Amino acid sequence: MPKKAIVIGGSIAGLLAARVLSDHFEEVILIEKDRYTDDGQVRNGTPQANHIHLLLVKGKEILQDFFPDLERELIENGANKIDFLNDGRFCLPSGWAQRFESGVITFTCTRTLLENTIRHQVQKISKIKILDNKPISSFVLEDANKISLKTIANEKIHADLIVDCTGRNTRTPDWLENIGYPKLTDTRVDSFVGYATRRYIPPKNVERKWKMLSILSNPTTNPRLGAIYPIEDGKWLVFLSGIGRVYPPTEEKGFLEFAKSLESEELYDAMKYAIPDSEIYGYRVQGSRRYHYESMSSWPENFIVLGDAVAVFNPFYGQGITSAALGVKVLDNMLRDQNFDKNFAKKFQKRLAKTISLPWILGTSEDLRWPTTVGKKPNVITKLVQNHAQKVLLLGPKSKLATKSFLQMMHMIRSPAIIFHPVILLQLIANPIWKKDE
Numbered sequence: 001m002p003k004k005a006i007v008i009g010g011s012i013a014g015l016l017a018a019r020v021l022s023d024h025f026e027e028v029i030l031i032e033k034d035r036y037t038d039d040g041q042v043r044n045g046t047p048q049a050n051h052i053h054l055l056l057v058k059g060k061e062i063l064q065d066f067f068p069d070l071e072r073e074l075i076e077n078g079a080n081k082i083d084f085l086n087d088g089r090f091c092l093p094s095g096w097a098q099r100f101e102s103g104v105i106t107f108t109c110t111r112t113l114l115e116n117t118i119r120h121q122v123q124k125i126s127k128i129k130i131l132d133n134k135p136i137s138s139f140v141l142e143d144a145n146k147i148s149l150k151t152i153a154n155e156k157i158h159a160d161l162i163v164d165c166t167g168r169n170t171r172t173p174d175w176l177e178n179i180g181y182p183k184l185t186d187t188r189v190d191s192f193v194g195y196a197t198r199r200y201i202p203p204k205n206v207e208r209k210w211k212m213l214s215i216l217s218n219p220t221t222n223p224r225l226g227a228i229y230p231i232e233d234g235k236w237l238v239f240l241s242g243i244g245r246v247y248p249p250t251e252e253k254g255f256l257e258f259a260k261s262l263e264s265e266e267l268y269d270a271m272k273y274a275i276p277d278s279e280i281y282g283y284r285v286q287g288s289r290r291y292h293y294e295s296m297s298s299w300p301e302n303f304i305v306l307g308d309a310v311a312v313f314n315p316f317y318g319q320g321i322t323s324a325a326l327g328v329k330v331l332d333n334m335l336r337d338q339n340f341d342k343n344f345a346k347k348f349q350k351r352l353a354k355t356i357s358l359p360w361i362l363g364t365s366e367d368l369r370w371p372t373t374v375g376k377k378p379n380v381i382t383k384l385v386q387n388h389a390q391k392v393l394l395l396g397p398k399s400k401l402a403t404k405s406f407l408q409m410m411h412m413i414r415s416p417a418i419i420f421h422p423v424i425l426l427q428l429i430a431n432p433i434w435k436k437d438e
Helices: 012-021 057-066 070-076 111-122 172-178 252-260 266-271 320-337 344-355 357-365 380-394 400-410 416-420 422-430
Strands: 004-008 027-031 080-083 088-092 105-108 128-131 136-142 146-151 161-164 186-190 194-201 212-215 224-230 236-242 281-284 288-291 303-305
Touching: 004 012, 012 027, 012 057, 012 111, 012 161, 012 320, 057 070, 057 105, 057 320, 070 105, 070 111, 111 128, 136 172, 146 161, 194 252, 212 266, 224 252, 224 266, 236 252, 236 266, 252 266, 288 357, 303 344, 320 344, 320 357, 344 357, 357 380, 380 400, 380 416, 380 422, 400 416, 400 422, 416 422
Parallel strands: 004 027, 004 161, 027 128, 088 212, 161 303
Antiparallel strands: 080 105, 136 146, 186 288, 194 236, 194 281, 212 224, 224 236
């Protein structure tokens, strides 16, 4: 068994990585630049935590595999168990999706509660030592194509394996180039997304037939979308977003007017009598970005990268946490099945690249429908699949099978092949839907 592993970055991806590494290394050190607290406040390094963080079913399943007590602790602290189609109400460009028990079940809560709950589970593992408030400043190239870490206090830290989970603001590309490795290539797709979120206390004595509400945008006529997302203490996060530089305002009047301009006024009607419970938090997304570590001609033998440090997605589709979990699952499987040799790290980056290809395609396909989006256009086959997926989504008001199949694909619990079911193909022929039913 290798002796020592280090994870830099103590967010959800880093916590998951530390949990997996504890099964394969004698000692695991998790290094986080922020100071952890249990006061429910958002960490400085995660300003996006003020907004909705959707946990896809595939991600939930992986989390529960590694942390069997996670769901119980989340529910005890106010998280909500949600059937996406039975408890959620979805306004599609073609009308309202049908509602029924789908079995597509996860829990909803704030990002801070989810991260802190995972951290509490990790802290129970004796092999794992957490060092918070400890920024890393650079990499140092050692003999035999290995690296070590240098802290801002000029301390050098060595390990048999170092894992970068520092997220979307990773400095790995620059740090590797500074010690002689090739310049990294990347792919970027920027749809110029911005969003604004506010916490609310729902009005009392109002009967609602849903727990979660989503009003989707209408390509390419209405770039606005919004959602009401249940969190702890019976509260809501009201989330508004726009594509193509249509940014939702962060002042009261503009925020409400933006909500009223969605494809349906149901979200506006639900929130206008709710009681604001926070300021309005704005956030501008720097687009989707994927680093191609798998294509590097040379690579450190004791270093890997996963999570947002590899690929960042448009946050609306909720793929970040699940993609990180998929990457950690790849790491676990490889450590169980393969020798931890000098080629391990390079093999991991190649396998990870294949694993995140599906969420990357799903996450950028909607962005690329908008003419304002900047980035590499999909090839012919990918474009055909994307167009077919959009048609299946539009079948939602008329087809339970289409709705459930699309949702299972988006939650990564079924392959995209499910949306090519023969019955769905026949339904598309019989129901060409391009606009809302009158």
